[in-house]
Amino acid sequence: MLEVEKIRGEFPILERRVYDRPLVYLDNGATAQKPRCVIDTVDYLHRELNANIHRGVHFLSEEATERYEQARQRIAGFIGAAEKEEVVFTAGATASLNTVAYAWGGRFVHEGDNIVISEMEHHSNLVPWQMLAERCGAEIRVLPFDDEGRLMTERLAGLLDRRTKVVAVTQASNTLGTRPELRPIIDAAHAVGAVAVVDGCQGVVHGGVDVQALDCDFYAFSGHKLYGPTGIGVLYGKRALLEAMPPFLGGGDMVDRVSFARTTYAPVRLKFEAGTANFVGAIALGEAVKFVQQFAPADIEAHEAELLRRATERLSAIEGLRIYGTTADKCALVSFNVEGVHPYDMGMILDKLGIAVRTGQHCAEPVMTHYGVTGMCRASFALYNTLAEADALADGVARAVRMLR
DSSP states (O other), X not given: OOOHHHHHTTOGGGGOEETTEEOEEOBTTTOOOOOHHHHHHHHHHHHHOOOOTTSOOSHHHHHHHHHHHHHHHHHHHHHTOSSGGGEEEESSHHHHHHHIIIIIHHHHOOTTOEEEEETTOOGGGTXXXXXXXXXXXXXXXXXXXXXXXXXXXXXXXXXXXXXXXXEEEESSOTTTOOOOOHHHHHHHHHHTTOEEEEEOTTTTTTTOOOHHHHTOSEXXXXXXXXXXXXTOEEEEEOHHHHHHSOOSSOSTTSEEEEOSSOEEEOOXXXXXXXXXXXXXXXXXXXXXXXXXXXSOHHHHHHHHHHHHHHHHHHHXXXXXXXXXXXXXXXXXXXXXXXXXBOHHHXXXXXXXXXXXXEEEOXXXXXXXXXXXXXXXXXXXXXXXXXXXXXXXXXHHHHHHHHHHO
């Protein structure tokens, strides 16, 4: 069982008051707050260990490089990678997915091929594949979900064929909370020779991952949703695939030899880490992972499930409120609308009550189109949230409804 009040003490921002009310932070699906160990690590690195990595023989550079690679090793273990060389640091999940689309897709996807993506994808796992399809003349095929938010995997076989090159799917929907059963999707992709690309931004936080057990080919996530800093992300790729891919960006640190006649590239992982590395972000993300690893995954899952149950029960009792995404194994977020109430108005009133939620399309416009809405309110939970905060959400929504109707 998690000691939630003790955990909350590790997050300084949770002591804040907004509009003279205690902050109830329920926008964790957009970005999570940072524990003191991450904040202190960032501060320490800027104060005492600020040196460019991989490019110096002096003490600061060598120590920063060592800590950077230690963070890579920790993250590789956290996600179950076979070796740390399969972990590439990027600017975020969007950069990770674009790297795959440009580097792997640019070499292996051709005119007449097809790419299968799910209807519930975040734009970051949709738009890069559309751009690739436009460049090379490939076709986009969509695996739909039903009104419950269940991915209709029974239709997958009808979308796959020998020209399918990529199957891109989320581990957990940032809007619906749906956690599809991924292994059958990945196995089906492999059966036709396609690679499976998984957006793990929500899934790595809510449930975690073992990429080897999952057998995905690529896996992307961002640091800031995992209690780490912004501006840092991870791309996992099976080594053989990373070896076969050309670099995405060119410049310093990703080269072996450079001449006007020919340039050769550094081995994986460095081949994909061009330019000055965000070593501060990478090391701090390693600290965030270390922070999470002190808790049993089952305890986190149980706590978040309890938060979800309380919020769902309380919100469902409000007349005219609809929750989008009701699968049994969804992760800890609730997207909803209330009949006759615009989601922006709802969000603004909740804000004045000290409750931070996300309103809008959540970078998932096709999901909005599916339900025929222009936006939704979303409350998303983290390990530091409390049942009292779930109650505050429901009470705030009820109050907003009385004001707006």
